[in-house]
Amino acid sequence: MPPPQVECRSPTTIHYSSEIGSDMNCKPYQQLPLSLSESELWTGTSTFQQLNPTKLRMAAKDDPTPKLVLYSYWQSSCSWRVRFALNLKGISYEYKAVNLLKGEQFAPEFEKLNPLHFVPALVDGDVVISDSYAILMYLEEKYPQAPLLPADPQHKALNLQVASIVSSSIQPLHMLSTLKYLEEKVGPQERILFSQTSVEKGFHALEKLLKDIASKYATGDEVYMADVFMAPQIAVATERFKIDMSKFPTLSRIYESLKALPEFLAASPERQPDAVK
Numbered sequence: 626m627p628p629p630q631v632e633c634r635s636p637t638t639i640h641y642s643s644e645i646g647s648d649m650n651c652k653p654y655q656q657l658p659l660s661l662s663e664s665e666l667w668t669g670t671s672t673f674q675q676l677n678p679t680k681l682r683m684a685a686k687d688d689p690t691p692k693l694v695l696y697s698y699w700q701s702s703c704s705w706r707v708r709f710a711l712n713l714k715g716i717s718y719e720y721k722a723v724n725l726l727k728g729e730q731f732a733p734e735f736e737k738l739n740p741l742h743f744v745p746a747l748v749d750g751d752v753v754i755s756d757s758y759a760i761l762m763y764l765e766e767k768y769p770q771a772p773l774l775p776a777d778p779q780h781k782a783l784n785l786q787v788a789s790i791v792s793s794s795i796q797p798l799h800m801l802s803t804l805k806y807l808e809e810k811v812g813p814q815e816r817i818l819f820s821q822t823s824v825e826k827g828f829h830a831l832e833k834l835l836k837d838i839a840s841k842y843a844t845g846d847e848v849y850m851a852d853v854f855m856a857p858q859i860a861v862a863t864e865r866f867k868i869d870m871s872k873f874p875t876l877s878r879i880y881e882s883l884k885a886l887p888e889f890l891a892a893s894p895e896r897q898p899d900a901v902k
């Protein structure tokens with residue numbers, strides 16, 4: 626007999642979640658395709674929009690079971706990038722929570738998806754991809770709506786460069802396993818200083834790269850891959866590492882625009898089904 630399914634709700638959205646390694650047996654969480662009836666799914670003013678639970682419930686009835694499955698952790702900035710990109714493209718997906726603090730990334734069933742034991746991982750039918758950069762490139766080819774890369778080769782290269790700086794020269798230096806290692810080998814204070822120094826070094830480079838090009842968003846007036854990678858990174862930098870963003874006026878301005886996007890807010894940690902309130 627199949628296990629009983631439990632509906633899990635948050636105050637603003639209908640969440641059906643299933644966690645690796647938990648006994649929770651919730652139905653899969655369905656992230657709705659925002660493009661279906663985007664304006665109707667949101668209530669409130671532009672900066673503090675909330676998903677409209679009634680409209681969401683109505684949309685959920687019409688939405689077939691999503692094909693894509695995203696393995697994610699609410700506080701993971703790498704997962705946030707992919708959630709943001711999926712929302713921008715209006716792609717529905719099932720959310721599967723991997724609790725990094727409980728070590729669920731090391732579970733044998735997750736290891737089959739990513740032998741490196743990191744989230745996010747995306748499953749699209751027979752295709753399994755881990756690493757947010759690779760996932761975004763895959764989504765861009767397979768689901769070309771709402772492009773995340775501009776056609777202009779120079780702007781495209783800049784977007785890739787920014788994404789790469791965030792994903793290879795900033796985030797790995799403050800991820801859970803790195804910080805745990807530093808704390809054990811060097812000490813808790815060094816762990817904070819090291820994170821702050823690494824983030825600031827990366828932000829100085831991004832500020833220089835973007836200051837003459839940025840407009841509303843990182844490379845113009847459209848949201849592209851550079852924004853998708855930068856926005857969660859800036860959120861983590863300010864909230865977790867208390868970085869003073871006044872040193873980075875261009876990045877701060879871009880972040881103000883990105884923070885107001887419903888697709889970004891819907892992807893934010895506190896709106897995920899595994900969020901600890």
Ligand SMILES: N[C@@H](CCC(=O)N[C@@H](CS)C(=O)NCC(=O)O)C(=O)O
Nearest residue numbers: 701702703743744745756757801802
């Ligand atoms: N380059 C990978 C990095 C993935 C990564 O570092 N994920 C973090 C969460 S943001 C993680 O799973 N950390 C678990 C750990 O450090 O043990 C990507 O962009 O997806």
